[in-house]
Amino acid sequence: MAYSGAPILADDLLFRPKHSIIDQSLHSDLGTVTTNGDGFGIGWYGHGGTTTPAVYKSTHPAWNDENLREIARQIRTPLLFAHVRASSGTPIQRSNCHPFRYGRWLWMHNGSLAQFQEVKRDLQVAVGPTLYGQIDGSTDTETLFFLALTFGLTDDPPTAVARAVGLVEDVGRRHGIEYPVHGTMATTDGDSIWVFRYSSEKNTSSLFYSNDVSQVRELYPELDTLERLGPDTRFIVSEPLRDLPGAxxxxxxxxxxHIRRGTHDIQPFQPAAPA
Incomplete structure (x- = not known):
């Protein structure tokens, strides 16, 4: 889940919605697995001009972490990333929990790079020398993040991600992997959010964004919680936080x-073949 809008308590984002991401960690309706209990993480930006995001991660299941409940009541943020993890084979450890951080950037991913252990070396060799030493964990997601950084994520996210995904597909197919990439990806610099939905087999996990909050208020005037959301509010979620047709x-x-200050622009995404 990603949120962008007026500063809001993290508790209102993580715990209060009917089908919150905490509820989804136990009862996912649209995911490939029902339970996502192999750790979690949140990343957020301060509303006082802080450009480097804070990150809190744990290997505990999200629904059973009392520290998360404590801090969520005190964090007020205009931009938050939250992720619950179901491991695709790499160890359950804090350094493998999303979101990942580099400078002012955050990154998270639902899905996997197929047969990652077979292609890991070839992919990490392509990571820039000044970036390689900052890879902390062992996940495919973090490797993909650092490939995107290598290809210019901080200057042009769509092009960088297209080049990173293109490289993964090229390496995977050279290893005989038919469908190397599956996933939805999200990244932010604290101002804009970019999300990507792509898989090699053209059957990617679900991804939704919220419609204009003023239109949603007209549809559901009885929901007082909508009055607390400003006009720039946008959610990006793997599963809707509540069954509200039209929302x-x-x-x-x-x-x-590309989501920025209550606006969004959607373009086709196509991996770029390696030079």
Whole structure:
């Protein structure tokens, strides 16, 4: 889940929605697995001009971490990333929990790079020398993040991610992997959010964004919680936080969306073949 808008308590984002990401960690309706209990993480930006995000991660299941409940009542933020993890084979350890951070950037990913252990060396060799030493964990997601950073994420996120995904597909297929990439990815610099929905087999996990909050208020005037959300509010979620027809739009397969200050722009996403 990602939130962008007026500063809001993390508790209102993580615990209060009917089908919050904490509830989804126990009862995912649309994910490939029902339970996501192999750790969690949140990343957020301060509303006083802080450009480097804070990160809190744990290997505990999100629904059973009392420290998360404590800090969520005190964190007020205009931009938050939250992720619950189901390991695709790498160890359950804090350094493997999302979101990942580099400078002012955050990154998270639902999905996997197929047969990652077979292609890991070839992929990490392509990571820039000044970046390689900052890889802390052992996940495919973090490797993909550092590939995107190598290819210019901080200057042009769509092009950098297209090049990173293109490299993964090229390396995977050279190893005989038919569908090397599956996933939805999200990244932010604290001002804008970019999300990507793509898989090699063209059957990617779900991804939704919230529609204009003023239109949603007109549809559901009885929901007082909507009055607390400012006009720039946007949510990006793997699963809708509540069953409200008209409130959510699915990000199309093979797309990139750019969300900034209550606006969004969706473009086709296509991996770029390596030079």
């Amino acid at each position: 959510w739009t699915e990000v199309p397969e093979g797309s990139c969306a």
